[in-house]
Amino acid sequence: MKWTEVKITTTSEAVEAISNIMIESGASGVSIEDALDVENFKSDAFGELLDKSTFKHVKEGAIIRTYFPETMFLPEILPEMKERILKLPEYGLNIGENRLEISEVAESDWSSAWKKYYHPVRISRFLTIVPNWEKYEPKNQDECVIKLDPGMAFGTGTHPTTRLTLQALETSLCGGETVLDVGTGSGVLSIASKSFGAKEVFAYDLDEVAVNAAKENMDLNPIAQDVHVSANDLLKGISTQADVIVANILADIILRLIADAHRLLKEQGTFIVSGIIKEKKDEVVTAMMEAGFVVDQLLQQGDWFAIILKKAEIEE
Numbered sequence: 001m002k003w004t005e006v007k008i009t010t011t012s013e014a015v016e017a018i019s020n021i022m023i024e025s026g027a028s029g030v031s032i033e034d035a036l037d038v039e040n041f042k043s044d045a046f047g048e049l050l051d052k053s054t055f056k057h058v059k060e061g062a063i064i065r066t067y068f069p070e071t072m073f074l075p076e077i078l079p080e081m082k083e084r085i086l087k088l089p090e091y092g093l094n095i096g097e098n099r100l101e102i103s104e105v106a107e108s109d110w111s112s113a114w115k116k117y118y119h120p121v122r123i124s125r126f127l128t129i130v131p132n133w134e135k136y137e138p139k140n141q142d143e144c145v146i147k148l149d150p151g152m153a154f155g156t157g158t159h160p161t162t163r164l165t166l167q168a169l170e171t172s173l174c175g176g177e178t179v180l181d182v183g184t185g186s187g188v189l190s191i192a193s194k195s196f197g198a199k200e201v202f203a204y205d206l207d208e209v210a211v212n213a214a215k216e217n218m219d220l221n222p223i224a225q226d227v228h229v230s231a232n233d234l235l236k237g238i239s240t241q242a243d244v245i246v247a248n249i250l251a252d253i254i255l256r257l258i259a260d261a262h263r264l265l266k267e268q269g270t271f272i273v274s275g276i277i278k279e280k281k282d283e284v285v286t287a288m289m290e291a292g293f294v295v296d297q298l299l300q301q302g303d304w305f306a307i308i309l310k311k312a313e314i315e316e
């Protein structure tokens, strides 16, 4: 087994909380180098034996190193982990520099090693996602097969947030819709939308790596050749009116998207949001209702929620 090291430079006071977050995210081991250890050693009964100048140790703050097995696809783990760390100051913890670095600890190429463990994913009776390097025969005539190489973009189809969004799209699309896919990542939701009959799809992402990965994935799937992929911050500056807007992004970013989604959705339009952890669900629902949406369906897998919303009709 080969491993990827994720190293975080932080403060002594945040060590325990950050280590917990890393373990909960799937890290298999933690090593901590903390400047306070040296201070504490100096002040114990035998502390005078230590000559700080003779050994290498972090002089200020702390460094946490954790290790993820190559079976885990980091682009789907890091965003939530980073967001949870950024929330720690709300609980009074100083996270200091909060610098995150990634490196290989074995000679393997971590950006592609996980491919060995990524196999076709059956999302529903009608949809299967197949890694581009695998052979796959559909099990029935109605089955849509999406070919995918996520590269370093989020969206393999295995993450609960993506699965829930795909199921919500399958429920919501009847054919002929205009769809806006916000935070497209690998482009998986856009390709699925076309497979479920959408007429026109516009895909946006802030990250150039994702924009390029999405374009390459459109090329792998003839049905999605005409999807318009571009770099954009959420739906800022967009004027295309849509029947469906879909966004699988963390809750705090969804909150920033609501006003534009309401502006761009046609009457009776559908807004699908995913990437919402249990603790954030009520806040998102309240903000949606205040903006003029009504909840149509809630979908849940483990601690993750997706919500299908309708633009409320304006009463005469």
Ligand SMILES: C[S@@+](CC[C@H](N)C(=O)[O-])C[C@H]1O[C@@H](n2cnc3c(N)ncnc32)[C@H](O)[C@@H]1O
Pocket: 153, 154, 155, 156, 157, 161, 162, 165, 182, 183, 184, 185, 186, 187, 188, 189, 204, 205, 206, 207, 210, 232, 233, 234, 248, 249, 250, 253, 275
């Ligand atoms: C959780 S991933 C979802 C990827 C894919 N749509 C899926 O469902 O698997 C969220 C994506 O949103 C993008 N993103 C984050 N903030 C954004 C913003 N302000 N504007 C556009 N895209 C953003 C990220 O780069 C990332 O690709």
